[in-house]
Amino acid sequence: MTVSEPLAPVATLSTDQRLHPWSWMFAMVAQLRAMLLPIVLLVVFGRGDRWVWLGLIGAGSVAMYSWIYSRNFRYRIGASELLVRAGIFSKVERHIPFARIQNIVQKRHLLHRIFGVTELRLESAGGAKPEAVMNVITVEAADALERVLRDQPTGAQTVADAVTTRPWVELRMADLLRLGLLSNRGWALIGALLALTWQFEDNQRNPMRQLYQLFEQGFSSWSHAFLTWTTKLFSFVLLALLLLLLIKLVSMLMTVIQFYQFQLSGDQQRLATHSGLLTRHTASARRDKIQRLIVGESGLARIMSRRWLSCEVAGSSHASEPDQKTMRLRWLLPIGTASEVETIAARVLPGLNFAALHWQPLHANAWRRVAKGSLVWWLFLLIPGTYFFGLWMIPLAATLAAAAYLHARGWAAFAAYAWDGEFIAFRAGWLHRRWTVARIDKGQSISLTHTPFDRRNDMQTLQIDTAGASSNGISLAIPYLPTATARSLADALGASLT
């Protein structure tokens, strides 16, 4: 099917719609998810029935609130706007013009899929909260709503445009496993679990310690020629390797869960991604609202010749909920070769030729600034380190200094900017490399900053601000530019903005 048929009579949808009867349960689950760990700990470790009752009362009031809220929620699809009525104590009536809705996110975890419902979030370009959150409605209702939003004329007409049937990107299991190997998803989880085992097991029964002793005995019995400290060293290394293996395995598992059947598809107006094994996550955004692209390549990824591509979409930068920003359209190509990344980037930002960007280096002395900066930090570590390690600090300090030097030179050699009159780009990194590129008309303001250190070295930092920017590891802030270059570049960018 290429052309979507005209929507079924809008009249049927212009009556008040309500949320799914079981919405209260999903709302409660969402609220409790944040409190889950404390509640579990409370119930498991709390002493006495009082805590259990408190927990129950808390959960009960949350359930009550969710039930009343869900029952009172109403929405209606009008001719050009969405009308939402909600609230328990303060009733709110929102008129949301369709044209203002830019990001549409659908989230379905296991419970949603059992009931055939979905959580739908509609976001606009600004504001602290999404314009509307429907938790939950049936999948059919969500699709109908999305169809209506998609068919709104927002400049270019849409109905006649053929919706591409083939998605732009489809990840297979091999890609996902590779991505899991390259990333360290879940390392925090393993770290937390390890910390927990340390807390609750008394020292001798600690599993890590037991493993370590096992290795030690194994090594010493293998060859009596080993000195005690070599045995210790080998055991330690083996333990570290096992830990790394565990992290990678968990990472692969979590990657598969997060990116299962990842698909990126797009048409003239919108881009959409679908992914997830347990939680099905669908995010879509208007193509012209994509602010900038970010490409990343870690050291390990470079060995495997893979990169990742993500984007930043205009939306509320002051997200009131912690996962709001991550629910927005972000990953365009979680893993791919350099040429695949360039192809997708060119499709997302027409006119961008990544490979043909003319990269200009930063100031010749940029590496000195970077080296001095990191050495200052290492100095802070040296002083307590000398106290603890004594003479062993000398080789350690030498290694750190060498690492700082290598990092500085590598970083400065790769760091560069590019400006071709339409796109401004910046790249930086040593082992972990990143590129970012934006079309200049997405720039909001230009700023030049210089610190006393900059002035002494005749450098300035040039920053181009874009909407919805988060740090993401790299921003369009180009440091260590020679003053003259920074000024002329700022002039050129400023002229292009107006």
Next chain:
Amino acid sequence: MNESDHSLAPAIAPAAHAPPLQAQILLLHPQLTRVWRWGAVLAALPAIGIGSVVAAALGKPWIAALVIFVVMLVVVFIWNYARAYVARFRGRLQQDGLWVERGVWWRNETFVPRSRIQHTEVEQGPLARRYGMASLKLFTAGASHAEIGIDGLAHAQALALRDDLLGRTGHDGV
């Protein structure tokens, strides 16, 4: 510093039918230095008072001496910083946008095109109101420079700037 070096004027000549707008220089309120200096002194008094009370309560007079010393350092710093800040402030309202340069050691120049200004705010604190000063805040859709504030303007100039900046519209680049 030569102001012509910092020109961010458009490279393209303005359209023939629009009369070229003379770039309007932004001036900080003439009393700003005085307000900041005396504001610092006024804020120092309760700090010293609290320090003395704590010292008396703990029976260690050296605490009071330390607090007085630190507060005096801060006041002297602000005394000089205010003058340096006002001397180094540069601002210009151009046809294509607003340009400000501020800071003493950490200097920052920001250019905001007219079309990118989402809305503006003119704010007056109680002390500022007494002297006829105001702060002008420009809001863009950006992230790190979502809000660009200029403190210490004359109230009349802040209002005039606000009116001028709101007048123009264009694609806001989001």
